[in-house]
Amino acid sequence: xxxxxxxxxxxxxxxxxxxxxxxxxxxxxxxxxxxxxxxxxxxxxxxxxxxxxxxxxxxxxxxxxxxxxxxxxxxxxxxxxxxxxxxxxxxxxxxxxxxxxxxxxxxxxxxxxxxxxxxxxxxxxxxxxxxxxxxxxxxxxxxxxxxxxxxxxxxxxxxxxxxxxxxxxxxxxxxxxx
Amino acid sequence: xxxxxxxxxxxxxxxxxxxxxxxxxxxxxxxxxxxxxxxxxxxxxxxxxxxxxxxxxxxxxxxxxxxxxxxxxxxxxxxxxxxxxxxxxxxxxxxxxxxxxxxxxxxxxxxxxxxxxxxxxxxxxxxxxxxxxxxxxxxxxxxxxxxxxxxxxxxxxxxxxxxxxxxxxxxxxxxxxx
DNA sequence: CCCTTATATATCAAATAGATATATCGTTTT
DNA sequence: AAAACGATATATCTATTTGATATATAAGGG
Numbered sequence: 471x472x473x474x475x476x477x478x479x480x481x482x483x484x485x486x487x488x489x490x491x492x493x494x495x496x497x498x499x500x501x502x503x504x505x506x507x508x509x510x511x512x513x514x515x516x517x518x519x520x521x522x523x524x525x526x527x528x529x530x531x532x533x534x535x536x537x538x539x540x541x542x543x544x545x546x547x548x549x550x551x552x553x554x555x556x557x558x559x560x561x562x563x564x565x566x567x568x569x570x571x572x573x574x575x576x577x578x579x580x581x582x583x584x585x586x587x588x589x590x591x592x593x594x595x596x597x598x599x600x601x602x603x604x605x606x607x608x609x610x611x612x613x614x615x616x617x618x619x620x621x622x623x624x625x626x627x628x629x630x631x632x633x634x635x636x637x638x639x640x641x642x643x644x645x646x647x648x
Numbered sequence: 649x650x651x652x653x654x655x656x657x658x659x660x661x662x663x664x665x666x667x668x669x670x671x672x673x674x675x676x677x678x679x680x681x682x683x684x685x686x687x688x689x690x691x692x693x694x695x696x697x698x699x700x701x702x703x704x705x706x707x708x709x710x711x712x713x714x715x716x717x718x719x720x721x722x723x724x725x726x727x728x729x730x731x732x733x734x735x736x737x738x739x740x741x742x743x744x745x746x747x748x749x750x751x752x753x754x755x756x757x758x759x760x761x762x763x764x765x766x767x768x769x770x771x772x773x774x775x776x777x778x779x780x781x782x783x784x785x786x787x788x789x790x791x792x793x794x795x796x797x798x799x800x801x802x803x804x805x806x807x808x809x810x811x812x813x814x815x816x817x818x819x820x821x822x823x824x825x826x
Numbered sequence: 827c828c829c830t831t832a833t834a835t836a837t838c839a840a841a842t843a844g845a846t847a848t849a850t851c852g853t854t855t856t
Numbered sequence: 857a858a859a860a861c862g863a864t865a866t867a868t869c870t871a872t873t874t875g876a877t878a879t880a881t882a883a884g885g886g
Contacts, residue, residue, distance in 0.1 A: 483754035506749040562747035569740035576661035635813035
């Protein structure tokens with residue numbers, strides 16, 4: 471990963487829609503892009519500081535209400551240009567880290583029942599996530615006329631398409647093992 | 649990631665089939681499990697040293713032929729037990745890092761043509777990988793009687809199923825954007 | 827004989843995950 | 857009214873991992 475911080479692009483991308491705090495950014499990641507990307511506080515807060523130093527984001531007046539300090543960030547013109555350049559750049563790394571598949575790949579060291587159980591756990595998780603995605607899809611289809619929503623819609627379609635493929639595979643896998 | 653080293657399980661899993669060098673392990677990862685897991689030298693070599701210290705692998709006589717030093721590792725009884733315990737453990741983290749999808753999600757900051765191009769690049773990569781997977785599938789179907797091959801077969805089916813879903817999505821995405 | 831490619835180990839900096847510490851706020855329970 | 861709790865919010869630490877690079881040898885081609 472030594473090279474460019476991908477989390478920077480997540481942050482700049484989210485800030486291109488709204489001014490947000492680090493905590494808001496984490497919430498938005500967990501809520502909308504978690505189906506193809508994740509982010510932790512341990513990467514978000516240091517990245518925000520770096521981006522501010524670089525001049526890609528700026529700190530808006532926080533703390534009006536006198537509560538817990540709250541730092542709202544806003545994207546700058548420079549930040550927008552960096553984001554656009556990254557979107558235009560054709561190269562993209564697409565990595566999976568599927569521990570379930572790895573457990574299955576090495577399933578021969580244990581019983582067939584163990585592998586069937588691992589498939590079952592995976593299947594339950596996918597079914598739960600698929601339900602969430604279908605709710606998102608129904609909601610967004612009511613507001614597809616707004617330009618930006620189209621891009622969100624595409625990523626939801628991706629999630630649904632792949633998760634359905636996972637479920638089909640679960641059924642096949644069960645048959646092959648039996 | 650602070651917690652358990654997943655690369656340890658990749659190494660123990662591969663060593664449960666054959667005695668291997670660090671370099672061999674890297675080759676096997678790139679050749680067979682790269683569709684759902686990746687590994688770099690920077691994680692493999694330190695992990696091998698750690699595993700040796702722990703007693704999960706042991707170093708076999710290297711360097712008979714007098715060439716570049718070559719360290720062949722073998723799994724121990726303890727290593728096998730750690731591997732089995734991990735396979736039995738139901739919890740598994742399944743993460744995607746799809747930069748293509750992220751670029752698409754934030755595609756609104758650039759032209760529609762840019763997003764279409766990003767989809768095209770993704771599609772070409774998937775088509776190339778799918779061809780490789782189909783060759784693997786054809787080869788392994790000739791040798792499915794061997795117990796361990798079934799597990800390899802399942803992971804190939806997973807790759808094919810998901811990659812075909814990606815291609816279907818590419819077509820849908822093009823239509824939505826147009 | 828040189829050049830390239832494959833084999834092979836090793837290490838470093840940067841990026842990230844995941845855990846934890848700290849503090850505040852609003853709501854519910856006692 | 858106080859205590860308990862969960863959500864909000866920032867920050868930091870360690871362990872893990874990536875991706876790059878350095879080093880060395882062997883094999884094959886021109």
